[in-house]
Amino acid sequence: MRYTAPLLNHHADGTLCPTDHRHTTTGKPRHADCPGRVYSSARCTCGVWEMTHPFKGYVNECRKRHLASHPRPEGASALRALLRLT
Numbered sequence: 001m002r003y004t005a006p007l008l009n010h011h012a013d014g015t016l017c018p019t020d021h022r023h024t025t026t027g028k029p030r031h032a033d034c035p036g037r038v039y040s041s042a043r044c045t046c047g048v049w050e051m052t053h054p055f056k057g058y059v060n061e062c063r064k065r066h067l068a069s070h071p072r073p074e075g076a077s078a079l080r081a082l083l084r085l086t
């Protein structure tokens, strides 16, 4: 099973800031209905890990680190092949 942990952006009231809410490089919203991204969150489909943080880059980094901690199917079969050899 492959796990995913999509990165989500939120407004101050907790509602989702969808990807079509574009922001300028300084973080100012360009979308008329967008009050601005206040925090980001990510939740892994394994159901164990989730996090919320104001820095999008930080959430993204932790998300990738967490996903890397899950054993990959390819890795498991490589290990089985190794065990057969010994």
Ligand SMILES: [Zn+2]
Binding pocket: 011, 016, 017, 018, 021, 029, 031, 033, 034, 035, 036, 037
């Ligand atoms: Zn928004």
Ligand SMILES: [Zn+2]
Binding pocket: 003, 044, 045, 046, 047, 048, 049, 066, 067, 070
């Ligand atoms: Zn996970």
